[in-house]
Amino acid sequence: KQEVTQIPAALSVPEGENLVLNCSFTDSAIYNLQWFRQDPGKGLTSLLLIQSSQREQTSGRLNASLDKSSGRSTLYIAASQPGDSATYLCAVIIYSFGNEKLTFGTGTRLTIIP
Amino acid sequence: DGGITQSPKYLFRKEGQNVTLSCEQNLNHDAMYWYRQDPGQGLRLIYYSQIVNDFQKGDIAEGYSVSREKKESFPLTVTSAQKNPTAFYLCASSISDLQETQYFGPGTRLLVL
Numbered sequence: 001k002q003e004v005t006q007i008p009a010a011l012s013v014p015e016g017e018n019l020v021l022n023c024s025f026t027d028s029a030i031y032n033l034q035w036f037r038q039d040p041g042k043g044l045t046s047l048l049l050i051q052s053s054q055r056e057q058t059s060g061r062l063n064a065s066l067d068k069s070s071g072r073s074t075l076y077i078a079a080s081q082p083g084d085s086a087t088y089l090c091a092v093i094i095y096s097f098g099n100e101k102l103t104f105g106t107g108t109r110l111t112i113i114p
Numbered sequence: 115d116g117g118i119t120q121s122p123k124y125l126f127r128k129e130g131q132n133v134t135l136s137c138e139q140n141l142n143h144d145a146m147y148w149y150r151q152d153p154g155q156g157l158r159l160i161y162y163s164q165i166v167n168d169f170q171k172g173d174i175a176e177g178y179s180v181s182r183e184k185k186e187s188f189p190l191t192v193t194s195a196q197k198n199p200t201a202f203y204l205c206a207s208s209i210s211d212l213q214e215t216q217y218f219g220p221g222t223r224l225l226v227l
Contacts, residue, residue, distance in 0.1 A: 004156065031212075031213050032213060034215065034216070036218075041202075041221070041223075042220055042221065043118075043120075043204055043206075043218035043219050043220045043221050044157075044204065044206075044216075044218040045218070046215045046216060046217065046218075049214075049215050089156070089157070091156075091157075093212050093213060099170075100211060100212040100213065101212075102159060102212050103156070104156035104157040104158075105156050106154060106155060106156045107156070
């Protein structure tokens with residue numbers, strides 16, 4: 001059974017710092033991995049999607065990497081801003097018994113301190 | 115203005131009552147999904163549909179039902195058989211399947227009276 005872990009559960013950093021969020025998964029046979037952002041009481045917003053054949057994806061100040069062999073992905077946020085404060089979730093898709101299965105991590109709650 | 119809408123934002127259910135959560139999208143996506151989010155847990159898939167008039171159970175379908183009569187709409191009914199319905203419910207859609215980027219609605223918070 002695929003398990004997705006995000007540690008730490010919460011992180012606080014001063015504004016302007018670069019930071020890394022971690023995502024670990026137990027089954028390396030994934031189709032892709034997605035990073036999402038969730039603001040309190042709101043839905044999820046897709047940030048980046050990395051296909052299994054890719055090593056990284058970039059969007060603005062965000063860079064996501066994928067290492068399937070070690071079962072890890074990182075989300076790098078450069079020059080953090082207070083508006084980056086949110087919960088960040090990763091999700092992986094595997095193919096299991098004829099079906100695609102999406103598994104989410106529990107998220108890291110990020111607070112950027114002005 | 116394209117997107118996914120969910121209504122209501124808050125919903126209260128009495129014991130033994132069935133309630134229906136609405137999800138509508140105008141993105142022309144074939145696939146739609148329902149997730150449940152509980153504190154300290156990741157999102158869990160309840161049901162998904164990849165085409166009109168067809169849907170499949172996710173990991174926690176017991177106590178829930180869905181329909182997909184129109185491409186734009188994927189309502190979720192929380193039945194009285196769902197003994198612990200209090201949660202945040204999220205609807206999502208994607209172009210055709212789980213492998214593509216999912217777009218989420220704003221969510222409905224269901225509370226039991």
